[in-house]
Amino acid sequence: MTEQQRARAVVGPDYLLAGRYRLDSKLGGGGMGAVWLAVDTLLSRKVAVKQATSTADLTPDAAKAIREQAMREGRIAAQLANPHAIAMHDVALDSGEPWLIMEYLPSRSLAMALNITESLPPDEVIQIGAQVADALTAAHAAGIVHRDIKPGNILIADRGSGIGMVKISDFGISRAKNDTHEENSSVITGTPAYFAPEVARGADPTEASDVFSLGATLYTATEGQPPFGVDSDSIALLHKVAGARITPPRRSGAMTATLLHMLEPDPARRPSMEQVRQRLVTLAVGKNGSPSSVLNQPLRGADGAVPFWARRGARGAGSTTRRAERIHGQTMTGLPAANEGTPLDRVPRPGDASETAKPKTRYAPPAFEPARKKSQTPVYVAIAVVAVILLIVLLFAL
Template sequence: MPPSVGTHHAPGPQYLVAGRYRLKSRIGGGGMGTVWLARDQLLDREVAVKQVISTEGLTEDSADNVRKRAMREGRIAAKLSHRNAIAMHDVALDRGEPWLVMEYLPSRSVAQILHATTTLEPREAAQIGAQVADAMVEAHAAGIVHRDIKPGNILIAEGGRNAGLVKITDFGISRAKDDVTLTQTGVITGTPAYFAPEVARGAEPMEASDVYSLGATIYTMVEGQPPFGVDDNSITLLHKVARARINPMTKAGELEPVLLRLLEPSPTKRPTMAEARDALTAFAAGSRGTKDQVLTGLITRPGTGTPVWAQRNNRSSTTGPHRPVAGATLPPYAPTIAGDRGSRDVPHTRQEHHSPTLMSTPPPYSVTSRSSSSHRQPMNPGYGEPTRTPVTSSTALAVSVFVFFAVLAVLVVLAIALLR
């Protein structure tokens, strides 16, 4: 069947989605769609709306598949009602195009925080991990596997009374166990730097895989890079992950034994998400705190009450290059790299930029990849305000001098006119 001819209007600011959600500004994007800050005209509140990849130009079967994916993502996210998970409000159809309507949280991702700070203190990282684990315990109980836990998908609220609130987001590639598979058999998606070893070998992600990814994420918070380091070549990185030999820890301190449990190579020997939550909670609480304080408290610098990221001066990040992989010979367990053409990447840590999202399939294997330009204007996956470029003092001085001479010229002209 030939591609359908689309007549869809490209959305922009002030565009009204489904007669209800007025777009305000673009605040994020990626291979799975663009995120906008919008105003819910009916309930008079700000929301984040995700424009799923357009169906324009697709065959009818492909377009229907995109719509089903959007409905699936909305259905999965709607199953969760947890203070540490971004809430799903609605799935809207606008001119046949699916949009996901989510809770709006002015925030920064942990990836953005790490870009500015490099590392976090072990107890801070443990508390963040414990709250994410608490949300994922509920997700696993509902039969949902996240499949892409990483620093870029953990948000920490900024400003107001919610400053310091932790939320896990982006269930876009999640899968409910009883859901119908909408992709070809064996397709696995995620970010390789945070893959569990069994996933790097081509196994289907399960609850134990989420536990490993959470461990890899916390490892990155305290050590400054993922457990298997940084490698521009994604295939080489996958080899390292599949072998399950993590780099020795140098900054984790007393948190190291907990992380080693989460990063257990064998999925059958790994703790459950509930056990991981309890271990992280106990470490974060220490001898003075309680479980409830860790799981419900806002992330703050000990003794100051100030959110950790509020003390950072560098609030921006830049997108690193995704170098294409060409002509690589894949190992028996290596997944195929499937790039998303024309996608905009949400900024993550420097380490994550060397780990594009992968889709693994059974053999035979082929390799394609995407590359993206560096030094883009960063977009906040936490739906926060876009980064603004401040006016420098030298620019202000130049403007002042120009205005002075312009006023002086006007005065001279007036004086000459009066003398005549």
């Protein structure tokens, strides 16, 4: 048995990682690796450790790529110090495999919260957006583009002294501007439901793409589904995103104008992340309010308390895992870009005169636009024909 196979066989609860971090239980996992709760035996604190996808059965080149990706994630996340971003503590090597050692936040993701409530009030979403935008403003200032902003990567503390505080996590596919690592430009990585249109078309992700993805995430929180609807076919969804025609928001209240600005098809017309933060803070506290009252305080509901869905023990009805996968999606790699090179400045924008004058067909999910009954028109025609025939027969009879 090789060293890699041995390591893969014994990794589990109570495993001592790199001689320091004792694994406790698995917190979650996906295409970009599994996350464990562990104890740092040196500092006596709980940490979250991320295990990159196993390299045991990979070719040397593929295994090297996995290790390099983990190291890049560690280096990028370590550059960011913000109270609304999960902190990176260390990169540990165990049997030659890199593990990311991160801050542990007892929390639930925004995706999990939406499994409980299906949608959130705009006032609560504004606060979430302001805190996430604060972290992303710092990331962009450091030259870091997140590239995978979605409800599953936004965490809300659900217990302890920090209950109600919001943090963004998982910089697993982030890129720094000075990163010289080359990628295949013909494929894209991320979560299709939250892609910006230009990314779906094959353009490189930018700070403006992050703004769109945050807008799509906040849209989902208020509307209960992503702006381009739901489609289990990721390729078909990519083409919807590339078309840049969202279903107009109906529940976003005071946030609507800001949300539509973030969801502009043309990245050059979107606000910066710093402008987004300022607008959301202003919506939350008013022009003369203190930004710290929203950025440095836990979420508050209409009653002034931490919302019920953010407290440990809150449960939704029925199976939530299936809905989470259907609504929010998972990070995917190797997706082919859709409609590469199509200029976004030709795509109609919400409110454009040309769009108003000539209505376009929009994708609308069943929740917003009931399906039309195809059988109604033929029935009405048949009734009319029968009535005419009866009238003619009656006239002849008389």
